[in-house]
Amino acid sequence: MIIDRSKKPLPEDEIAFKIPYISEFTLDNGLRVLFIKKDTLPIIRMSLVVNAGSKFDPPNKKGLANLLAFLIDEGAGKFNALELSDEFELLGTSFSVSCAQDKISLTVQTLKENLVKSLELFNLVITQPKLDLSDFEREKRRAFTKLLQYKDNPAAVAESVFDSLVFNEFHPYSSKVLGTESGVKNIEHTNVIDFYDKLFVPFNSTLVAAGNLESEELLDILNSTLGRWQSKTKQPPLQISASTGAKGIYIVNKENAVQSEIIIGYQTAALNLNNYYSLFLLNMILGGQFSSRINLNLREEKGITYGASSNFDYYQHGGKFSVSTSVSVGDTHLAVTEILKELNLIRIGITDDELTFSKTSKIRLYPAGFETYPHLTGKLFNMVTHSFPMDFYETYTAKISEVKLNEVNLAAANEFNTDKLCIVIVSDRDKLVKSLKPLDSFSIHEVDHEGNPVSNF
Amino acid sequence: MKNIIDINYEKFKLSNGLEVILYENAALPLAAVNIWYKAGSANDKKELTGMAHLFEHMMFQGSLNVPKEMHFKYIQEAGGTLNGSTNFDRTNYYEKLPANFLELALWLESDRMGFLIPTLTQEKLNNQIEVVKNERLERYDNQPYGLAWEIILKNLYPEGHPYRSPVIGYLENISSITLDDVKEFFQKYYAPSNASLVIAGNIKKEKTKELVEKYFAEIKSNTFTQLISPPPVQLDKNIIIHRKENVQLERIYFAWHTVKAFEKEDAALDILADILSGSKNSRLYKSIVFEKEIAQDVFASHFGGKYAGYFVIVSTAKPGKSLGEIKNEIFSELNKIQKEGVNEKELLKSKNGIKSSFIFSMQNIDSIANQLNYYNYFLNEPNYFQADLARYESVSSDLIRNILSNFLNKPYEELRISPDKVK
Numbered sequence: 101m102i103i104d105r106s107k108k109p110l111p112e113d114e115i116a117f118k119i120p121y122i123s124e125f126t127l128d129n130g131l132r133v134l135f136i137k138k139d140t141l142p143i144i145r146m147s148l149v150v151n152a153g154s155k156f157d158p159p160n161k162k163g164l165a166n167l168l169a170f171l172i173d174e175g176a177g178k179f180n181a182l183e184l185s186d187e188f189e190l191l192g193t194s195f196s197v198s199c200a201q202d203k204i205s206l207t208v209q210t211l212k213e214n215l216v217k218s219l220e221l222f223n224l225v226i227t228q229p230k231l232d233l234s235d236f237e238r239e240k241r242r243a244f245t246k247l248l249q250y251k252d253n254p255a256a257v258a259e260s261v262f263d264s265l266v267f268n269e270f271h272p273y274s275s276k277v278l279g280t281e282s283g284v285k286n287i288e289h290t291n292v293i294d295f296y297d298k299l300f301v302p303f304n305s306t307l308v309a310a311g312n313l314e315s316e317e318l319l320d321i322l323n324s325t326l327g328r329w330q331s332k333t334k335q336p337p338l339q340i341s342a343s344t345g346a347k348g349i350y351i352v353n354k355e356n357a358v359q360s361e362i363i364i365g366y367q368t369a370a371l372n373l374n375n376y377y378s379l380f381l382l383n384m385i386l387g388g389q390f391s392s393r394i395n396l397n398l399r400e401e402k403g404i405t406y407g408a409s410s411n412f413d414y415y416q417h418g419g420k421f422s423v424s425t426s427v428s429v430g431d432t433h434l435a436v437t438e439i440l441k442e443l444n445l446i447r448i449g450i451t452d453d454e455l456t457f458s459k460t461s462k463i464r465l466y467p468a469g470f471e472t473y474p475h476l477t478g479k480l481f482n483m484v485t486h487s488f489p490m491d492f493y494e495t496y497t498a499k500i501s502e503v504k505l506n507e508v509n510l511a512a513a514n515e516f517n518t519d520k521l522c523i524v525i526v527s528d529r530d531k532l533v534k535s536l537k538p539l540d541s542f543s544i545h546e547v548d549h550e551g552n553p554v555s556n557f
Numbered sequence: 558m559k560n561i562i563d564i565n566y567e568k569f570k571l572s573n574g575l576e577v578i579l580y581e582n583a584a585l586p587l588a589a590v591n592i593w594y595k596a597g598s599a600n601d602k603k604e605l606t607g608m609a610h611l612f613e614h615m616m617f618q619g620s621l622n623v624p625k626e627m628h629f630k631y632i633q634e635a636g637g638t639l640n641g642s643t644n645f646d647r648t649n650y651y652e653k654l655p656a657n658f659l660e661l662a663l664w665l666e667s668d669r670m671g672f673l674i675p676t677l678t679q680e681k682l683n684n685q686i687e688v689v690k691n692e693r694l695e696r697y698d699n700q701p702y703g704l705a706w707e708i709i710l711k712n713l714y715p716e717g718h719p720y721r722s723p724v725i726g727y728l729e730n731i732s733s734i735t736l737d738d739v740k741e742f743f744q745k746y747y748a749p750s751n752a753s754l755v756i757a758g759n760i761k762k763e764k765t766k767e768l769v770e771k772y773f774a775e776i777k778s779n780t781f782t783q784l785i786s787p788p789p790v791q792l793d794k795n796i797i798i799h800r801k802e803n804v805q806l807e808r809i810y811f812a813w814h815t816v817k818a819f820e821k822e823d824a825a826l827d828i829l830a831d832i833l834s835g836s837k838n839s840r841l842y843k844s845i846v847f848e849k850e851i852a853q854d855v856f857a858s859h860f861g862g863k864y865a866g867y868f869v870i871v872s873t874a875k876p877g878k879s880l881g882e883i884k885n886e887i888f889s890e891l892n893k894i895q896k897e898g899v900n901e902k903e904l905l906k907s908k909n910g911i912k913s914s915f916i917f918s919m920q921n922i923d924s925i926a927n928q929l930n931y932y933n934y935f936l937n938e939p940n941y942f943q944a945d946l947a948r949y950e951s952v953s954s955d956l957i958r959n960i961l962s963n964f965l966n967k968p969y970e971e972l973r974i975s976p977d978k979v980k
Binding site for chain 1: 658
């Protein structure tokens, strides 16, 4: 049989997909719980999301929140660090702690048959961590060594220097979660304990969970564990100082680098549902996926990179927009000018076809975002960070499809202004300077791996 | 519990030799398509390292009925995700998309399986050579310790061994690949008889069979078969390599020859790796990272492929600590295990973790699809999940002691990477 391959096959009938129901309840001690029932596998996953990220680090103790995250599972209740790790392992339960700018999250994923035991251990880590001095000292040394290793990673250095420049030094998002060398040095044992006492309290936390059980079952188990967690103090409000970001070109020297790591962007406001959907679609067209303008230009047309992308990163109290790529040192100038060209070009407007492509792609992709247990707890985590309304996920595709071309074009014209850009390049300075031609209105500076000015340049 | 990892599949072969494996799972309205071509970097010619991987890139450059850039775009427009990957033994291509778009994915995959060559151009090749060179620079040359693995492989395997060169290839080889090389590679390896296709998810078997027949049956097969017979691998004495790099901390690597995938000791080597470094209270982590604090990290792992296998241990020294001391601790722990074996609790921790990970891995329809192809490739049996878990559950302390004496007590390769200047 010879078939006609020249025509793209059409889809079958549209599929039905129901967004899972999110239950919300509050335990007697004030701990808020968001839960999605998912019964495909005997798995339960939950994260305690504590509003205790690096944004709370004092200016002279950058790295404090992260150090608490390192320390909190180094022993709890009657178990020392090694015993505690063994207890989770014997259950085949995975447990991890992570620290980001806004939150510290403690995550447990367990088979249903081990739910009660896993949750007892989880509860112990949250409510009775040892936070011992000897463990603190070891973890502080580990954090300090990680800061040394960070210098070797060009992408991490570029991102961190970019953050330190687009948020000024007093802004809570200006330094990386791991902190700074001087900051970590200044942290004392009592600082970590105080930080825990002040911020690890039920009303400053949310439990997000997805799993194969009824919400009543979950409530019962929580009432006898995390429901008994008592608040110690009341958390002070976070002071956010307004800041304007730096503009210009900032070079971080990395001797013998064979590529330049480039980040171009600026500080934005926090996520705002009034323009979120327009900006999301706009970014898809600009650099948010493989077939975007920036990637097709730099990769599929010019062949100067393995990939280039753009992103709006939203934190709880602020945000940033950035385009990033890595190219051979000799192609740096071309990459930067092409990115600037794309940013200017998109301000003129996008086409109807581009918008339709982005909308259909995003809407049809939507069900796949609910496939796994981590997908679900991740969605609940975002609800917590950005205070989304309870119907956010249910109305998402409708909101996307309602976005109009003129709204996106207006957003594009307002959003991207190449005059305010900060350009960070991690590269071999001497080789780079030879190939980098002057760019209108961008002054060139050299900074170190923490974004501090280097004088003799 | 067991039946969760018992996959009820159907397997058949088209007359052109294409193996097809179907698995229905209606948990979500998604379908996963996953094709393995039984060619990887092991099939690269000596002077054309990186060929199989570059070829993977060319498969996304359009085919007879699909213009350049549209392969990605059609799948994305349908709400799907897609990619491909190359390793020593095979190259895979996969899509996950709303189930009502299954036919689109089969049309695209069959078009490039059957009709890629007419649309290949020098311009497309030049472009992707540049992209891949940048991929190599970004992922290896410009990363700290980024060339370690390629140095290890080159010294671990003799001339002519299929695992001797890195999958990504050497820069000078990547640049020298011609359009004729690409065509030759396609004609040799990209035939239906050298591939297996898994379709999993919210599909209807009968309808799916019709679609597979419709799009793939007419693709011509070939008769090419390549027998790779790797030269024997054995180190007669330790190989010690020192290298200086622009890094902050010293790092040491050890590599030993072991066994191929699914050979008798393969699962036990994974468990040994876990017992050595898989958790805070694992042997090496506890000793050199947690207690003595001479290392920042330690990582042991086993790789078993089609033609060979190796076991590695990697550790990064804390500032001012010596690699010699780390090496002593590693070998003293290995000797101890060889003499005394491991205890029941250590085995139980590893086995319970592995059991959970089998169940956790059932969350993604696309990872199930890939795993069906993996088992089928090595064992000709896609539903090997339960038997695979049983392999791990049967590992004993005695088997682990045997591994130590038969493999890890033999000559090894040691690579040390140190800062190129005093910091």
